[in-house]
Amino acid sequence: MAKWAIAIHGGAGVDPNLPEQRQEEAKRLLSRCLQIGVDTLKARQSAVDVVELVVRELESDPMFNSGRGSALTAKGTVEMEASIMDGRQRRCGAVSGLTTVKNPVSLARLVMDRSPHSYLAFAGAEEFAREQGVETVDNSYFITEENIGMLKLAKEANTILFDYRIPLPGADTCSASVGSLVPDTSLQMNGLPISIYSPETVGCVVVDSTGNCAAATSTGGLMNKKSGRIGDSPLIGSGTYACDLCAISCTGEGEAIIRSTLARDVAAVMEYKGLNLQEAVDFVVKERLDEGQAGLIAVSRNGEVACKFNSNGMFRGCATEDGYMEVGIWE
Amino acid sequence: MGWAIALHGGAGDIPVDLPTDKRAPREATLRRCLDLGVAALKAGRSPLDVVELVARELENCPYFNAGRGSVLTTNGTVEMEASIMDGTSKGCGCVSGLTTVVNPISLARVVMEKTPHIYLAFDGAEAFAREQGLETRDQSYFITEQNIERLKQAKEANRVQIDYTQPQPIKEQAIPRSEGDSQIGTVGCVAVDRNGNLASATSTGGLVNKMVGRIGDTPVIGAGTYANTICAVSATGKGESIIRNTIARDVAALMEYKGLSLKDAANQVIANAPKGTVGLVAVTDKGDVAMPFNTTGMFRACAVEDGHSEIAIW
Numbered sequence: 001m002a003k004w005a006i007a008i009h010g011g012a013g014v015d016p017n018l019p020e021q022r023q024e025e026a027k028r029l030l031s032r033c034l035q036i037g038v039d040t041l042k043a044r045q046s047a048v049d050v051v052e053l054v055v056r057e058l059e060s061d062p063m064f065n066s067g068r069g070s071a072l073t074a075k076g077t078v079e080m081e082a083s084i085m086d087g088r089q090r091r092c093g094a095v096s097g098l099t100t101v102k103n104p105v106s107l108a109r110l111v112m113d114r115s116p117h118s119y120l121a122f123a124g125a126e127e128f129a130r131e132q133g134v135e136t137v138d139n140s141y142f143i144t145e146e147n148i149g150m151l152k153l154a155k156e157a158n159t160i161l162f163d164y165r166i167p168l169p170g171a172d173t174c175s176a177s178v179g180s181l182v183p184d185t186s187l188q189m190n191g192l193p194i195s196i197y198s199p200e201t202v203g204c205v206v207v208d209s210t211g212n213c214a215a216a217t218s219t220g221g222l223m224n225k226k227s228g229r230i231g232d233s234p235l236i237g238s239g240t241y242a243c244d245l246c247a248i249s250c251t252g253e254g255e256a257i258i259r260s261t262l263a264r265d266v267a268a269v270m271e272y273k274g275l276n277l278q279e280a281v282d283f284v285v286k287e288r289l290d291e292g293q294a295g296l297i298a299v300s301r302n303g304e305v306a307c308k309f310n311s312n313g314m315f316r317g318c319a320t321e322d323g324y325m326e327v328g329i330w331e
Numbered sequence: 332m333g334w335a336i337a338l339h340g341g342a343g344d345i346p347v348d349l350p351t352d353k354r355a356p357r358e359a360t361l362r363r364c365l366d367l368g369v370a371a372l373k374a375g376r377s378p379l380d381v382v383e384l385v386a387r388e389l390e391n392c393p394y395f396n397a398g399r400g401s402v403l404t405t406n407g408t409v410e411m412e413a414s415i416m417d418g419t420s421k422g423c424g425c426v427s428g429l430t431t432v433v434n435p436i437s438l439a440r441v442v443m444e445k446t447p448h449i450y451l452a453f454d455g456a457e458a459f460a461r462e463q464g465l466e467t468r469d470q471s472y473f474i475t476e477q478n479i480e481r482l483k484q485a486k487e488a489n490r491v492q493i494d495y496t497q498p499q500p501i502k503e504q505a506i507p508r509s510e511g512d513s514q515i516g517t518v519g520c521v522a523v524d525r526n527g528n529l530a531s532a533t534s535t536g537g538l539v540n541k542m543v544g545r546i547g548d549t550p551v552i553g554a555g556t557y558a559n560t561i562c563a564v565s566a567t568g569k570g571e572s573i574i575r576n577t578i579a580r581d582v583a584a585l586m587e588y589k590g591l592s593l594k595d596a597a598n599q600v601i602a603n604a605p606k607g608t609v610g611l612v613a614v615t616d617k618g619d620v621a622m623p624f625n626t627t628g629m630f631r632a633c634a635v636e637d638g639h640s641e642i643a644i645w
Contacts, residue, residue: 090575090576091575092574092575094546096452096546097452097453115542116542116571117538117541117542117545117546117547117570117571118546118547118570118571118574118575119545119546119547119551119574120542120544120545120546121427121428121452121453121544121546122428122452122453122454122544123453123543123544124542124543124544124545125544126544127543127544128542128544190447191447222448225448226446226448226451226455226459227454227455227458228451228452228453228454228455228456228458228459229448229450229451229452229455230425230427230449230450230451230452231449231450235450235551235552235553236551236553236554236574236575236577237551237552237553237554237574237577237580238552238553241577254448254449255447255448255449258423258449258450258552258553259421259422259423259449259552260421261552261553261557261577261580264553264577264580264581264584265580265584268580268581268584268588269588272584272585272588272589273588273589290421
């Protein structure tokens with residue numbers, strides 16, 4: 001009998017000035033979701049069921065950037081995406097551009113289980129949701145006051161930090177003149193100051209008591225993104241991956257994760273270089289991200305769990321059958 | 332170390348007795364695209380420019396499943412997708428759900444070069460295309476008689492097909508697993524210049540009778556398209572299979588992590604996918620070329636600086 005293990009995340013890249021109260025709330029949410037995962041694993045549920053259940057829980061809570069509490073597009077709306085992968089046979093499902101589906105990860109699961117395809121998006125995905133009878137709500141359900149405020153700040157910041165790939169002349173003076181709006185231009189993610197936007201994508205990876213692995217990732221995406229923008233979370237091999245060896249869920253700068261096919265690479269170095277889980281995770285985060293900032297959680301079929309990030313913190317939690325259980329934010 | 336280029340017009344169940352009137356125009360297009368790509372490489376154009384211009388040419392040809400000539404969704408509409416990747420910078424651009432953009436691959440490139448994003452889709456992508464002044468045409472421009480007929484057949488058989496079907500006895504299934512379901516789809520091009528810089532581009536209309544909103548492997552980096560400093564890969568076939576097997580990334584990963592040659596890596600990746608579902612073209616920084624497939628055939632062409640060139644179907 002294999003040993004089960006579970007890891008969850010609520011995003012890599014955390015504002016170092018995050019108020020204490022907020023940190024406590026985040027840790028409570030992570031603990032609660034982790035416990036739900038642990039209980040279902042003890043009840044011998046399959047890995048793919050557990051990851052879906054846990055991510056649903058994270059989506060339903062407005063704290064992180066998925067489902068309710070998702071970041072807003074430039075138009076002020078929510079467009080959500082998610083993917084799920086079952087390590088047995090590497091079946092997968094993904095969705096993008098959801099605007100009314102209460103639990104994107106569950107729709108991704110239905111794409112995997114009940115459609116001839118792997119990935120559905122926008123109007124087609126919404127139509128499929130209705131055909132399948134999943135719970136849908138008005139787009140406003142997902143929008144929080146906090147994110148409306150953040151969108152406004154992001155728009156203001158973007159007029160200053162127009163393109164993060166192009167260093168602005170006098171960037172130092174820029175931060176001085178903007179004052180509290182951009183307190184630390186060096187701590188950015190995805191081109192925005194971390195005080196305004198941190199990824200807060202959510203995810204879960206699990207190996208169950210039969211040794212099967214599964215992964216799921218869900219997000220509202222980048223604050224102030226163009227409508228129609230797709231990130232790494234729904235892309236198999238980038239934000240999510242699972243095979244018979246392991247399961248991975250990533251978070252952080254979407255571009256960096258896609259270019260490095262981060263999730264797939266963890267499994268590939270295990271498969272092709274014979275690295276163990278921790279070695280694989282260390283290697284990939286250290287060597288594959290170039291200038292990008294990201295984090296990931298991973299489990300192996302042997303009941304191991306690993307988390308790694310090169311960003312400033314990552315909301316996460318892990319538990320194994322041995323009784324180990326921990327949530328954390330910082331290094 | 333010289334330049335090299337390989338391109339494809341889709342892998343699948345291409346009947347060996349393909350009539351001349353269907354075979355000739357496709358071979359002519361492959362030849363024309365190869366010549367264009369070779370001329371551009373000789374002229375010192377970057378691999379990124381080369382793969383884009385070849386993919387554009389393939390998109391403009393109505394006989395291949397990309398741009399004009401794209402297969403139809405279940406609603407009888409066209410939804411095109413594409414991706415492009417620059418091996419040197421690992422920059423990438425992807426688009427999906429395009430309905431009026433004449434050259435999806437060019438929009439993918441603009442996404443890569445002019446936005447902080449990698450992937451734009453559907454209405455947002457169409458709006459961006461207009462902002463950027465890319466050429467757009469009414470949907471009818473993309474739709475061909477052949478594809479209207481294919482869709483009709485697919486609906487009658489109640490199945491989702493990849494493309495280029497042979498007339499088949501009617502079977503009741505929604506999932507494309509029956510024998511003879513042609514697995515072609517997609518066009519693509521990979522190229523390396525004399526300095527070892529690599530690039531890859533892939534473009535498609537997707538699956539015949541696909542659900543509206545269905546995205547395949549073509550715009551998924553690591554699945555249909557991949558390029559780094561070691562090799563560039565463009566895949567074609569059954570999208571769902573290519574995604575699960577992360578085909579394009581795996582060729583590079585086997586070379587990188589297991590030290591396999593391009594030939595061995597490409598063959599292994601193809602062999603590990605279900606028979607009849609995938610094909611790919613790939614080149615390395617050293618100018619090696621591979622074009623394996625596990626389908627009946629794959630429309631393909633390649634050329635290397637030392638003079639060898641090839642155009643083939645089976």
